[in-house]
Amino acid sequence: MSENGYASDTLQDFTPEPADARRVVVLISGSGTNLQALIDAQQHDELGGEIVAVISNQPDAYGLQRAREAGIDAVALPHREYESREAFDGALIKVIERHEPDLVVLAGFMRILTPRFVQRFLGRMLNIHPSLLPAYQGLHTHARALADGAVEHGCSVHFVTEELDGGPVAIQAAVAIAPDETEDSLKAKVQAREHLIFPIAVRWFLEGRLRLEGDAATMDGTPLPPTGMRLSHADAAEELDEDAEE
Numbered sequence: 001m002s003e004n005g006y007a008s009d010t011l012q013d014f015t016p017e018p019a020d021a022r023r024v025v026v027l028i029s030g031s032g033t034n035l036q037a038l039i040d041a042q043q044h045d046e047l048g049g050e051i052v053a054v055i056s057n058q059p060d061a062y063g064l065q066r067a068r069e070a071g072i073d074a075v076a077l078p079h080r081e082y083e084s085r086e087a088f089d090g091a092l093i094k095v096i097e098r099h100e101p102d103l104v105v106l107a108g109f110m111r112i113l114t115p116r117f118v119q120r121f122l123g124r125m126l127n128i129h130p131s132l133l134p135a136y137q138g139l140h141t142h143a144r145a146l147a148d149g150a151v152e153h154g155c156s157v158h159f160v161t162e163e164l165d166g167g168p169v170a171i172q173a174a175v176a177i178a179p180d181e182t183e184d185s186l187k188a189k190v191q192a193r194e195h196l197i198f199p200i201a202v203r204w205f206l207e208g209r210l211r212l213e214g215d216a217a218t219m220d221g222t223p224l225p226p227t228g229m230r231l232s233h234a235d236a237a238e239e240l241d242e243d244a245e246e
C-alpha cells in the first residue's frame, strides 16, 4: 500500500514519456517545406518528439533530400510500382510500422488513403491542408479560392479520417487575399502559416494535449469547434517562442 492510501496497482504512472521517446513518421510527396518546418522544430526541441522516418510516394521528392541532410531515414515507396491503391497502402503500412510511430504526419502527401490504412492509424494521424476547412476540400485550393473571389483563405491541421479532408480540425490559420493576389503569392502566404501551425499541432499531440475523441478533436479534454482553434500569426509565434524559452 502506498503512503497516500492507494494500492500501488491503482496508481497510474503519470510520468510523461520523455520527448525523445515519442516517434513521428512523416509522409511526403514533394518539396517538403512543411517537413523542413517540423525538422527545424525538432532541432530546436520544439516538436515534442523525434522524426524517425520520412516516406515519399514520389522517389524524386526533394523532401527526401531534406530528410537525408537531417540524418533521418528517407524511404522512397513509388505508388506507381503497385497494382492497386490497396496494395500500395498495404506496403506503406508495413514500412511505417517498422518505425513504431506514435504519430503519422501527412506533410504534402498527395495520395488518397484507403479505409484500411486510415483505420490502422486513426486518432494518431494528422494532415496539413491548404484551406480553411470545410471550404475547399481536395486539390487546387488556392486557384479555387481566387476563382471564387474569396477575400480570406488559409490552412488547417486536421485528424485524418476516411472522408477526404473531412476529419476534425485541430488548428487553423487565416490569410487575407489581396485584390492583386496571384496563385503563387497566395500559396506563399498560406505556406508561411502552415510552417507555424503544423509543428505546434504535432507538439500538442505528442504532449497528449491534442487528441481525437470520438468524432471531435479535443484540447486538454475540451472538445474543439468543427473548425478547430484559430491561431493568429502572433499567437503561433508566441507559442513557439514560449517553447523556446522553456
Ligand SMILES: Nc1nc2c(c(=O)[nH]1)N[C@@H](CN(C=O)c1ccc(C(=O)N[C@@H](CCC(=O)O)C(=O)O)cc1)CN2
Residues within 6 Å of the ligand: 106, 109, 110, 111, 112, 113, 114, 118, 127, 128, 129, 130, 138, 139, 159, 160, 161, 162, 163, 164, 165, 166, 167
Ligand atoms: N482518406 C484520406 N486520405 C487522405 C486525406 C484524408 O483526409 N483522408 N488527406 C489527404 C491530403 N490531401 C489534401 O490535404 C489530398 C491529397 C491527395 C488528393 C488526391 O486527389 N490525390 C490523387 C492523386 C493526385 C496527384 O497525384 O496529384 C489520388 O490519390 O488519386 C486529395 C487530397 C491525403 N490523403
Ligand SMILES: NCC(=O)N[C@@H]1O[C@H](COP(=O)([O-])[O-])[C@@H](O)[C@H]1O
Residues within 6 Å of the ligand: 028, 029, 030, 031, 032, 033, 034, 035, 063, 107, 108, 109, 110, 128, 129, 130, 138, 139, 155, 191, 194
Ligand atoms: N491536399 C494536400 C495538399 O495540397 N497539401 C499541400 O501540399 C503542400 C506541400 O508542400 P511541401 O511539400 O512544401 O510541404 C502544402 O502547402 C500542403 O498544404
